[in-house]
Amino acid sequence: MKTRVTELLQIEYPIIQGGMAWVAEHHLAAAVSEAGGFGLIGAASAPPEIVREEIRKAKELTDKPFGVNIMLLNPNADEVAKIVVEEGIQAVTTGAGNPEKYMSMWKEAGVKVIPVVASVAMAKRMERYGADAVVAEGMEAGGHIGNQTTMALIPQIVDAVNIPVIAAGGIGDGRGIAASFMLGAEGVQMGTRFVVADESIVHENYKNRIVKAKDIDSVVTGQSTGHPVRCLRNQMTKEYIKKEQEGVPFEELERMTLGSLRKAVMDGDILNGTVMAGQIAGLVSKRQSCKEILQEIMGEAEKLLHC
Numbered sequence: 001m002k003t004r005v006t007e008l009l010q011i012e013y014p015i016i017q018g019g020m021a022w023v024a025e026h027h028l029a030a031a032v033s034e035a036g037g038f039g040l041i042g043a044a045s046a047p048p049e050i051v052r053e054e055i056r057k058a059k060e061l062t063d064k065p066f067g068v069n070i071m072l073l074n075p076n077a078d079e080v081a082k083i084v085v086e087e088g089i090q091a092v093t094t095g096a097g098n099p100e101k102y103m104s105m106w107k108e109a110g111v112k113v114i115p116v117v118a119s120v121a122m123a124k125r126m127e128r129y130g131a132d133a134v135v136a137e138g139m140e141a142g143g144h145i146g147n148q149t150t151m152a153l154i155p156q157i158v159d160a161v162n163i164p165v166i167a168a169g170g171i172g173d174g175r176g177i178a179a180s181f182m183l184g185a186e187g188v189q190m191g192t193r194f195v196v197a198d199e200s201i202v203h204e205n206y207k208n209r210i211v212k213a214k215d216i217d218s219v220v221t222g223q224s225t226g227h228p229v230r231c232l233r234n235q236m237t238k239e240y241i242k243k244e245q246e247g248v249p250f251e252e253l254e255r256m257t258l259g260s261l262r263k264a265v266m267d268g269d270i271l272n273g274t275v276m277a278g279q280i281a282g283l284v285s286k287r288q289s290c291k292e293i294l295q296e297i298m299g300e301a302e303k304l305l306h307c
């Protein structure tokens with residue numbers, strides 16, 4: 001399947017694996033790229049030299065292109081922005097902030113820039129800054145979210161910009177891909193389904209929690225603080241949401257989630273940690289390799305789209 005996204009990223013399938021904090025390290029990113037999609041290393045708040053190491057380790061596992069997700073509000077963003085150039089990374093996805101100040105450096109180095117957006121206004125602004133494409137992410141997604149649903153957001157962004165749109169949030173199989181394409185997207189980004197991939201280093205408890213999740217198992221914490229995060233319900237979310245309703249101060253809420261994704265991903269503490277995952281977790285019921293996932297979902301999508 002050829003789209004402007006497969007051309008832009010020089011990949012076989014128009015599928016991007018989301019740059020997920022703690023989850024998207026070199027094993028997962030390399031496996032997705034090796035299987036024909038586009039893997040991303042999630043830089044999140046990792047020290048810059050760790051990001052460089054992750055990039056180099058991924059290069060040992062694949063010759064295919066892969067990218068880095070950079071959280072722009074992170075104090076390390078300047079350094080990570082330079083590292084991706086020094087390491088010859090093909091594309092970055094950016095979140096939480098304005099990539100404008102890095103644009104000319106990235107463009108000169110041939111790094112493709114794909115901001116993650118959750119509104120039409122932001123998509124238009126990113127196109128003006130020179131973005132090569134946007135990931136339009138609906139609130140069904142796992143992790144930090146906006147307010148619009150994927151179904152409503154994608155066609156509005158497609159109509160508003162000329163650059164390719166990559167749909168994200170709530171896509172877990174070929175039907176989701178086909179639907180996104182019908183809405184005008186030319187690629188998709190998936191997070192939750194890749195969390196349970198064989199190559200993902202995520203703790204078994206976390207993977208099993210996603211595989212067993214039902215449709216209604218995700219909740220959103222942080223609505224009151226302006227930093228909403230979608231994750232699977234557990235002891236932590238119950239206490240957090242109760243405290244939010246009681247109106248406890250922002251700092252206390254922040255303390256409750258400090259390091260909590262790491263706790264779930266690395267230690268497998270799925271009761272007190274943050275088990276970030278999207279609404280589509282209810283559909284994710286199989287443990288497979290990245291290659292199996294990509295072949296299965298692309299087979300389903302191509303059949304539906306009569307490719």
Ligand SMILES: Cc1cc2nc3c(=O)[nH]c(=O)nc-3n(C[C@H](O)[C@H](O)[C@H](O)COP(=O)(O)O)c2cc1C
Pocket residue numbers: 017018019020021023042044069094095116137140141142143144168169170171189190191192193195276277278279280
């Ligand atoms: C565990 C987890 C961590 C995430 N961390 C990040 C992140 O650091 N940066 C980012 O841009 N998106 C992050 N996301 C969002 C994903 O990159 C992706 O856009 C999202 O998962 C797509 O929706 P889905 O979960 O319904 O597939 C995260 C998602 C999950 C599930």
